[in-house]
Amino acid sequence: MKRIFSNLLNKKNKKLKFSLTGLLIIAATVSVSSFLQSTTTTSQINDNTAQFGTSYEYQATITPNILYPKGGTVDVENTIFKKITTAIPINLTSTIKSDNEVTAAGTYEIQLIVKAGELWERVFPLQEKQVFELKGTELILIDNNFDIALTEINSFITQVEEETGIRSDQYLLEVVPTINGTITYDGKEMPIPEQENLVFQSSYEEIVLISDKSFTSAIPFTSSEIITNTFNFFGTALPLVPVRIISMILSILLLLPIIYLNASLVATRKKTSTTQVDKINKKYGSRLIPVSQKINSDDKTMITLQSFKSIIKIADEKELPIFYYRTHQDGSAVYFIADGDYLYRYETVKLTIARSTEEILDGDEAYAKV
Structure with a gap:
């Protein structure tokens, strides 16, 4: 339920950000155009x-x-x-x-x-x-x-x-x-x-x-x-000075929530990505054995699993330990089980992919693929 609410909130924030960005472009265009236009014009009679x-x-x-x-x-x-x-x-x-x-x-x-x-x-x-x-x-x-x-x-x-x-x-x-x-x-x-x-x-x-x-x-x-110049806004002549002030203030007021929404979306995406490994380790830390480097799999049959739930199931069935090591380049982690000539492996998603941790822990994907 929490994941669904979070997704809905993110979608709503994206739509709001898109709308505010459109309004900001209009307000900024009006502001720049009004400041480029001279306030008065001298006419010779x-x-x-x-x-x-x-x-x-x-x-x-x-x-x-x-x-x-x-x-x-x-x-x-x-x-x-x-x-x-x-x-x-x-x-x-x-x-x-x-x-x-x-x-x-x-x-x-x-x-x-x-x-x-x-x-x-x-x-x-x-x-x-x-x-x-x-x-x-x-x-x-x-x-x-x-x-x-x-x-x-x-x-x-x-x-x-x-x-x-x-x-x-x-x-x-x-x-x-x-x-x-x-x-x-x-x-x-x-x-x-x-x-x-x-x-x-x-x-x-x-x-x-x-x-x-x-x-x-x-x-x-x-x-x-x-002659005091006016600003033509979609066929309507408006006083130039108030247009300058209002459009500038409106641009600032629109820019602030856009910055906030953008930061919020980035933070949410980052939080979701960076806590996948942490939550797995927190929940199953007693069953995980960290290693400093990945195992040599040249002489083993590699079986890639599509959910961490599969790793748990195999470890329970075969009563084998679960090893893992972190990939420093993108912050993900690889969890694997060594069973004779077989190597069961699961890798978390990268930081740039926004998936909820609940999907990683409790996903219903296929058991494994070779």
Whole structure:
């Protein structure tokens, strides 16, 4: 009865251990996943976007010629004939457009830079420094007309070439608007972006536009929003921090009984295995004769018995002593009876086999096998 109860208890403990292990895997997985996930996420929100744009329009002032008998200011494409052109009138417009009202404040000035490759450059002012402070959704920072006086520029270049004896194959004429200021929205202040230049390339016979005539850049006004992350548990969004705490505590609480059950099962298995020899020796110790080594069985017929009860029965029938020796490798023991040319032998189960001692002592297995 005790053996049956022990077996049932062991089976129940194994099922419980299996169930707890499954729950532990789930809890540990949730715990690790929740700790790998950040508690918060910072999201950028676009509160307002301002578009800063600069555009150039230009013409050519020419002397009367066979193409333009009246001369004057005419519309031209990208190429300007240098020999008949005295000036290049330019209109420069810089604007700011935004979804919501903004404030722009700062200064601007416009210059012409003449460059002779890597040899030299010279700055000519086109517009003196001006101050602006504007508010609204459509702001005009610059809307100016000015001329590039080619007659003066050509005279300057000719004088440099004569005095230095250095002549460049090509010259660059760059219209440079310099705006220093800020755009403010809802207490947030952003610098006005750097503007692109209008660039002409001047050779001996012609002036060619080599840049774009309009430029646009975005000035975003953003704010940060901190979002508390949640843990998705089978489609249900749960607060991340409580999930971390609960899953960690649950993992620990599940691990402890698993360790206990495992230790209990190991102890039971070990106790069952290691007490087989001890219980046999305790019960029949007066009839057992220990020997230090096994008997030489080469010249005897070996009969292996399948229960210790058989050893007792043969010893009683033949009135012979029972010898035994321990096997040190696995902790089992061999019990034998020497009867002339016959050797009756029974060996206990090894430590790794969990059998109850009652089965060893009172088993109903076959009497013997050769």
